[in-house]
Amino acid sequence: MSIIKINAITVPADSGDELAKRFAARAGAVDNQDGFEGFELLQPTDERTTWLVVTRWRDEESFQAWSTSRAFAQGHAQESGEAPAQKPVGLSSELWSYKVAGGSAGNTK
Template sequence: MSVVKINVLTVPAEQRETLEKRFAARADAVGDSDGFEWFELLRPVEGTDAYLVYTRWRDEESFQAWLGGSMKAAHAGGAEGERPKPAASASTLWSFEVVQQAAPRSA
């Protein structure tokens, strides 16, 4: 079964727009990765300042390959001093295995 990685990003209110624009600019960066299945950026509605970055992968090896390759390069930035300040003030990675799933029924 697939694995799900949820990056929990604490984002101050004044940085929300910045975070969303950065993700929009890199929307296709993960899509061509081997083993990639799904991505969603979830904006908090109430009660928290945490955004959830949901990705689903064929297996742990696919995620680790992306983490050490494409993702690392995307977050490396350019020459020293060119990397923008992070929009999130903290992050935590949650990991899950998919044990059950359901899809909408066809009409």
């Protein structure tokens, strides 16, 4: 049964585009991780300033293996030897964990 990990990132109202840009620059970085099933970056469409990073994993072990991996550390580093340090965009973040308890496939047409 898949598990869902949601990173709720609160950003200043004028920083959402920068957050999206940074995620776009790393698109596909986790795709080949064992147990990874999918990713979505959700942008608020109202006055909220909390963006959601939704990932789906085969199981908790797969997520934990990725979150303690070198690839995770490199992808989340604030600076590297090749580029100047980037200030964090988020003011705060919170990790939420869920399992699928029900749902439907929807209309596939």
